[in-house]
Amino acid sequence: ANVSLNAIIDQDRLNAEVRAVDETETLDLVADFATTLQHSGSLSSIRLAEGARTPLRLIGSGPIAPLWSLAAPPDLRLDGDFDVNINNGIGDTLRFTGPLRFENGSFEDGFTGLYLTAIEVEAELDQRGIGFQTARANGGNSGSMSASGNYLFDGSSAVTLRLDRLNAFNRSDVSATISGDAQIDRQNRKTRIQGDLEVDQARVNVANLPGTGYTTIDVEFTDQMEDASAEGPAREAILLDLDVEADRRIFVSGLGVESEWGIDVRVSGSAGQPRL
Numbered sequence: 001a002n003v004s005l006n007a008i009i010d011q012d013r014l015n016a017e018v019r020a021v022d023e024t025e026t027l028d029l030v031a032d033f034a035t036t037l038q039h040s041g042s043l044s045s046i047r048l049a050e051g052a053r054t055p056l057r058l059i060g061s062g063p064i065a066p067l068w069s070l071a072a073p074p075d076l077r078l079d080g081d082f083d084v085n086i087n088n089g090i091g092d093t094l095r096f097t098g099p100l101r102f103e104n105g106s107f108e109d110g111f112t113g114l115y116l117t118a119i120e121v122e123a124e125l126d127q128r129g130i131g132f133q134t135a136r137a138n139g140g141n142s143g144s145m146s147a148s149g150n151y152l153f154d155g156s157s158a159v160t161l162r163l164d165r166l167n168a169f170n171r172s173d174v175s176a177t178i179s180g181d182a183q184i185d186r187q188n189r190k191t192r193i194q195g196d197l198e199v200d201q202a203r204v205n206v207a208n209l210p211g212t213g214y215t216t217i218d219v220e221f222t223d224q225m226e227d228a229s230a231e232g233p234a235r236e237a238i239l240l241d242l243d244v245e246a247d248r249r250i251f252v253s254g255l256g257v258e259s260e261w262g263i264d265v266r267v268s269g270s271a272g273q274p275r276l
Contacts, residue, residue, distance in 0.1 A: 012037050012049070020060075027062030029084075035091070055091035058084060064102065080105025086125050095127050095153065105137070112271060113171035115140030129153045139168035143177060149184075157186040165200055173208035177201045182242070192239045193271075199246035199263070207254030238271040 002023075007016035017032040036052040039045045048054075061083040068078045086098030105119030122134040129152035136146040143166035149159035160183055167177040182195030243266055250261040269275035 009037065022062065022066065027060075027066065029058070029060030029062060031056065031058045033057070033091075053091035055088060056094075056096075057087040058096070059086075060084060064105075075110035077108045077110070078105065079107075080119060093127075097124075097126050099123070100125055100130070107137075108140075108170075113169045113174075115170045116145075116168055129157075132159070139166045140170055141167040141175070143167050143179075151186075155186065155189065157184070159184040161195070163197070173205050173210070175203050190237050190239060192241060194241035196243045197245075199244060199250060201249045202246070202251070204250070204252045205254045206252060206257060240267050240269060240271060240274055242267040 003018065003020045005016065005018050007014060013034065014037050015032075015034045017030060019031075020029045021027060033054055033056040035054040036049040037046055038049040039047070061081065063079070064082045065077075065079050067082075072078065080102055081104050083101040084098070086096040086100070088094060088096050100121070100123045102119065102121040105116075105121070107116045107119060108114070116137040117140055118136075118138040120134065120136055121132065123130050123132050129150055131150050132148055135148065136144065138144050144164050145166050145168075146162045146164075147159050149157065151157040151159070160181065162181055163179050165177050165179055167175065169175055177200040178197050179200055180195060180197035182193055182197065185192050185194070244263060245265075246261075246263050248260055248262045250263060252259045252261055265276050267274050267276060
């Protein structure tokens with residue numbers, strides 16, 4: 001994206017506008033703000049006046065992918081179009097209020113295989129956090145899900161999910177169609193997912209499960225370690241506490257096995273290494 005800055009200083013008052021536009025002109029994001037300056041007679045001494053209010057407005061729309069890539073881990077992909085019109089009132093705080101909208105979205109997690117399409121979100125930003133008015137998506141294969149709740153600026157959140165025959169995993173080892181309700185709670189940089197789910201149908205190929213292939217040995221070479229690039233943002237811990245049931249229609253195959261199962265299990269542990 002191309003970023004431009006236009007600013008005017010009139011006596012001790014600064015008015016400025018920052019605009020970001022991409023090459024296709026589909027992204028147009030503008031931030032305008034004003035504040036009071038003070039100085040002691042030289043250009044290098046110019047600074048914000050103590051206690052100065054800085055009203056700031058952010059308005060614009062466009063594709064979210066360029067902005068998402070700046071902050072998200074590389075194995076998380078988000079596409080779609082956003083629309084934002086928020087401000088911090090008279091400028092005595094950095095907390096913003098106003099509407100947020102996201103549509104035509106898709107999300108893919110390369111680690112778990114989760115894939116969602118047709119994502120649509122309408123939310124309202126206030127002094128405490130973000131309240132979701134509408135949040136829904138389709139599974140990458142079939143089914144749908146909806147959500148409601150809040151994400152607060154203190155790092156906590158409480159979101160309720162409703163799954164309707166959702167089939168949202170692109171994996172070679174596991175596919176599943178799931179219905180039910182779940183709650184996502186976040187406290188102290190830890191996310192817990194709990195709820196009651198019913199597996200409408202699932203297929204598991206044990207030959208493709210992680211750990212069933214060739215055993216590998218981790219080797220580190222000194223010259224490679226010295227030139228290693230910086231790692232992306234770290235993932236937060238996701239803890240599971242789920243009751244999962246299915247009368248039947250869980251088909252397990254591979255390595256000479258052809259079987260159909262029913263289950264009644266509790267899933268705990270982390271999302272990367274769940275315990276059954």
